[in-house]
Amino acid sequence: MKYISVLFLFFVLTLSAQEKIAVEIKEAWIRPAAAGMNTALFFKVTNHTESVDTLFDASSNAADLVEVHETYVDGDKMGMRRTKAEIKPGETVEFKPRSLHVMFIKLLKDMKIGDTQEVTLHFKNAGDVKITAEVKDNMPAPMRKEMNKKKMN
Numbered sequence: 640m641k642y643i644s645v646l647f648l649f650f651v652l653t654l655s656a657q658e659k660i661a662v663e664i665k666e667a668w669i670r671p672a673a674a675g676m677n678t679a680l681f682f683k684v685t686n687h688t689e690s691v692d693t694l695f696d697a698s699s700n701a702a703d704l705v706e707v708h709e710t711y712v713d714g715d716k717m718g719m720r721r722t723k724a725e726i727k728p729g730e731t732v733e734f735k736p737r738s739l740h741v742m743f744i745k746l747l748k749d750m751k752i753g754d755t756q757e758v759t760l761h762f763k764n765a766g767d768v769k770i771t772a773e774v775k776d777n778m779p780a781p782m783r784k785e786m787n788k789k790k791m792n
């Protein structure tokens with residue numbers, strides 16, 4: 640009986656803790672790159688509120704310029720452009736390679752595997768959400784292979 644009530648209390652506490660998080664960021668990682676180069680931040684964002692939220696900008700002391708980007712395909716060309724990411728209520732949007740990402744343009748320092756970096760994400764409703772991302776080589780294997788091949792050609 641005691642065990643059950645402790646479990647119940649834990650459940651209630653967990654629920655109320657979750658209610659306070661408007662947007663939740665998970666699995667944030669940055670592709671390794673050297674100072675002066677560009678790189679990108681990826682993560683999963685879940686909207687726990689009842690209304691649509693929009694990630695419209697980001698900032699960090701790691702780069703000259705930090706922008707929310709999407710990758711697009713135009714014929715056989717692939718490019719990137721600034722965008723705003725809409726996250727519907729209850730929805731999880733994945734920022735991933737060749738898709739939505741937060742671009743770091745002209746890094747002011749090296750991003751080495753194992754480093755951590757603070758980034759602030761700016762949401763229309765949730766406001767500023769500060770996250771810590773880890774630098775890791777997390778590219779999907781087929782994509783990494785293709786990129787290496789391009790480098791060799």
Ligand SMILES: [Cu+2]
Binds near residue numbers: 679708740
């Ligand atoms: Cu980009």
